[in-house]
Amino acid sequence: MPDLTTPDPTPRTVTGPLPAATAAAVRDLATAAAAHDGVPPLSEQPLLWLTGGGPDVVHLLVSDPGAGALAGYAQVDLRDPARATAEVVVAPAARRRGTGTALLAAALGAARDRGGDAVDVWAHGDVAPARALAAARGLPVVRELWQMALDPLTAPDPGAAPLPDGVTVRAFEPGRDEDAWVAVNARAFAQHPEQGRLTRADLEARKAEPWFDPAGFLLAEEAGALLGFGWTKVAEPGEGEIYALGVDPAAQGRRLGPALTARMLAHLAARGVPRVVLYTEGDNAPAVRVYRAAGFDRSALDMVYRLS
Template sequence: MRIAPPLQIGPLDPDAQDAVRRLAAETADHDGVAPLSEQPLLHLGTDADWLTHVVAHDKHGGTIGYAQVDRGGDVAGAELVVHPDHRRRHTGSMLLRTAERDARLPAVSGAPGQRGKPLRVWAHGDLPPARAFAAARGYDVARELLFLARPLAGAAPSGTAQAPDGFTVRGFRPGEDDDAWVALNARAFADHPEQGRLTADDLRARAAEPWFDAAGFFLVEPAGGGAPVAYLWTKVEPGQPDGARDGEVYAVGVDPAAQGHGLGRALTAVALEHLAAVGCDRAVLYVDGDNTAARATYDRAGFTTAARDVQYAPAPATMS
């Protein structure tokens, strides 16, 4: 029987992708928080110059660790997971060293004049072991992503959420609105390291997921017609137990040219109304810790911080 090498770098075949998904699920059951976010899971089958897959195996060839390095943005973003039964055996250090090496690679193989990018490593849930791991390797917190939640009991009755004067809200039409949404999303999140990079292919990949429901996707247009100026996307994972169903305010984007009209506040109200109507018990969302405007909107809507994810970066003294 052929045994996989301890560390394997390169594209993942379907069996390897399934092994990483099982690793992530088992780790989530143990830690109480998912170790990999949605984007790297969607990219498990992607083979591109700007993306690196790293799989760690035990002596029997089983998958015990995984890292993904995305060099497609201004920084190289990495996500790592090590099975709970195989921690403190240098697997995490080996994955991190590989991510550090790959962060120095160009986004496109052979591209002239390209240098490596700063490395940022996500720690979902900011658990104590992750903090200790980062501190021991000279990493500091560079970014904070807050997980906010609020109960939906007492949410506004259906039909009461309204767009501000001069605007209308309508449903997203898959296949017809794709390009308009991509352009709007790029404008709304021009400074966001992940969201603003989404393409039509990324949109279609999410539309193929079991949770996607076009009825929970809304566009805002000027009342007199024209291109959309804001959007709301909600997400409800299937299979959640009765009485504990979370509905996510997946994304709210407003064109900078349309800010100041209360569209973010109005779309938050639409989201709460919709999620309550489809039977969710709690509304949740993610927001960057330094996004003071969005946090103020969500504070007014009754959200509070339930958890946080952090992105670590090498401290200046550790960078070479």
């Protein structure tokens, strides 16, 4: 969230996919902000929704006529207006002019138009301007997302985290496993406001990304039934990611989390990446224990503030 204090004209509102040129302008804005702040202002889902969002995705755009570019952008996820979320970015040269304030007000207005009464706003990197803005407006912290890192990566001993009897692990097969994965993911992350709501279309969008590799998307099965999954990602040179780790609630307590984590790390080590990161909720104590046991330490922090 940018640190801005003065009023600004109402942002332009677009619902659904953006035109290609507008989406490119948003990406350019995000790139400039990341270079200035040292942390990307928009996460993966908002970037995918620039051109792939449906009627419940609202884009808010503020132009800078003098620069011929965007001064600010916000995206509001209104799939569930009672749990609306937003991500905001303001051009470094356009800060402290009220652009961020206008975007936040418009995001809250968009939620209210759909019957909501609050918006959870992401502040990636827990940067000082976001903390100052939140403090000035009395916005409470409602979530902490931890980035954890394992650096350097060493291949784990496969015998240290054995699979339960009767359970096997294989790679995801496109065209075969999509529906089963969506169902298990929804159950595993039923309380998660983003991951648990992923649809078949969201999965297809990720499969279309250049980084998608089914060999690093591991499925744990028993008698043909999907119990859990461990999904890896290598999108940046020299860095791998444990992208998602989920276990069906009916299979929890069988140590599938550590077993899948070990196999994901072994896969990433075979890919030759020296460092692995992951993201997890700060209050998810079981997940934090699994990752700490695998050697991960907290390396960065994203905050969510509630605007109401």
